[in-house]
Amino acid sequence: MFSLSSTVQPQVTVPLSHLINAFHSPKKTPVSVSPSISQNQHRDVVSEHEAPSNEPVLNLRDLGLSELKIGQIEQLVDSLLPGFYKDKNVSSHWHTSHVSAQSFFENKYGCLDMFSTLRSSCLYRQHSRTLKSICSDLQNWPVFIQSRGFKTLKSRTRRLQSTSERLAETQHTAPSFVKGFLLRDRGSDVESLDKLMKTKNIPEAHQDAFKTGFAEGFLKAQALTQKTNDSLRRTRLIVFILLVVGIYGLLKNPFLSVRFRTTTGLDSAVDPVQMKNVTFEHVKGVEEAKQELQEVVEFLKNPQKFTVLGGKLPKGILLVGPPGTGKTLLARAVAGEADVPFYYASGSEFDEMFVGVGASRIRNLFREAKANAPCVIFIDELDSVGGKRIESPMHPYSRQTINQLLAEMDGFKPNEGVIIIGATNFPEALDNALIRPGRFDMQVTVPRPDVKGRTEILKWYLNKIKFDQSVDPEIIARGTVGFSGAELENLVNQAALKAAVDGKEMVTMKELEFSKDKILMGPERRSVEIDNKNKTITAYHESGHAIIAYYTKDAMPINKATIMPRGPTLGHVSLLPENDRWNETRAQLLAQMDVSMGGRVAEELIFGSDHITTGASSDFDNATKIAKRMVTKFGMSEKLGVMTYSDTGKLSPETQSAIEQEIRILLRDSYERAKHILKTHAKEHKNLAEALLTYETLDAKEIQIVLEGKKLEVR
Ligand SMILES: Nc1ncnc2c1ncn2[C@@H]1O[C@H](COP(=O)(O)OP(=O)(O)OP(=O)(O)O)[C@@H](O)[C@H]1O
């Protein structure tokens, strides 16, 4: 009968131990079930199981007894208890009470009464289908029932049983090595068969079967223990090997060690960047700088060529220039042209709050670079690491980083193939030791691009976007005096964005002008509501500037006039120098003053001296500055002569008043000239102001059309 276990199928099974265990209750307890009692189901179950309460229950499953196929349960019960089904007759209420019965019994006796459960819920009803369905409900029976866990009786039997059930549970869920741990002391729990037979009062008739089952279960348990022990050993071995390999990798593998160091932040290494794609082609408008750096490229390409002749190339090159003029780009281009690794570091990276971190980073950087020579090390913002060393109790270690940099620069030979390029906006802030020969001894100035350079830069970036053929980069270049390469790149980008926002397919001059004004004067203030009166004043004011510029010989050509508020202004007139002005003549300076006066003169002439506004204050600032420089710097005043007056505060009161008087005369004359022009061209002035009121913005061509008395085409 117990050999059933060997044919166990993967279908629903009931541990045989429970069944055997359950046999004790019906044999010792007279079944007192009657339909009347079944009204209180909980109480029914209590009365049914009260009798065997003090008898410890044997759980054979714990001994490794086999499992039983569902279909064979009835057969098994029938052969163990012949006529059992026929004798019993139970109400269908029992069907619903089996869960309570089990848990109560379990709570009370610390073990599971499987037999009563089967009997009450299924066997009595002689319904094989029901039996199967109940059994399938109880598929994980030992696990579910035992996990309720509010037992009170701590008998040995219960311990055995719960151990077995924990193991059953573990078999489903825990990995094999855990099972191994749990199973280790199982053998000690198994007692001798005879002792068990005695304690459990196994009837004579069933003892043979019991023994066979015990032996079988014992062998199975042994096999399982062996298996789990093996798997535990295997797992331990794998973990150990992984640990050894991991430690070895951390110590030996440079990739891992670099990562490790980098993450500590104390000793970070730098990865080189190969700059093949950046060449001198990409850097526009800085021809001189490119020429100077060309020989460095040659050196990096072929260091031996220079050693043969005995020539020494500088170790360090200092790129000096305002922000955004392309210093970084040039350094990258040097590495790209020579096709060597490029190490980028920013001076501020070495500026650490922890003592020695900056110095250690510099050491690291140079070590890596030397191992990869020929190469270029670029240190941006050199002034933040190589600033003048200060002796201060507040910064006792401020010299460490720069000293390390000096030591590293001294530490390699000139022709070793490592070129250090430093960039700074403030060369005067650098420590003298850093710029002496043998260190950063070559200085390359990277200035703001001139009009030709700006045109080239604009063309370069325009070629990366879609633009209309009517776009003239030179006009934009002329209107962007003082713009750096980075600002010009931004201008083109903003124009492209504006065109996209407006749903245009291409960038036109309009978008480029728009983004130029935005960068120069801030965004348009379209939302600002300006009343008609103020609009009219602004229109006459701005066209006053434009008329003076148009009719004054030495004034710059007009580019645009607008009454669209932008930034802090209500409108503006922009003038375009034909070229970058390296020098300005007296006539040009006077013309600039006249144009500035044009706004206020217009207000006075049109609206009367009582209605002049505050809008001319920045115009006067501008004009006064020009007049003051003419008198105190440029020697353009006959009365004060060719002398400079730098600190006017220290001058004698007479000289001071003489200077003031000269400035006043220059300004007054300028005002009068402007008045004369506007009176002469009152008609044009009026036409232009009205055109501005109608169209808001007029470009150079449109202004010309209006001033020539022609009609503007409706836009
Ligand atoms: N002369 C130039 N030609 C082409 N592009 C330029 C030029 N100058 C600047 N740019 C553009 O501006 C960007 C920023 O320039 P870059 O970083 O080289 O300036 P920088 O002088 O190093 O500035 P900083 O001093 O602020 O570090 C570049 O990536 C490039 O796109």
Ligand SMILES: [Zn+2]
């Ligand atoms: Zn003005």
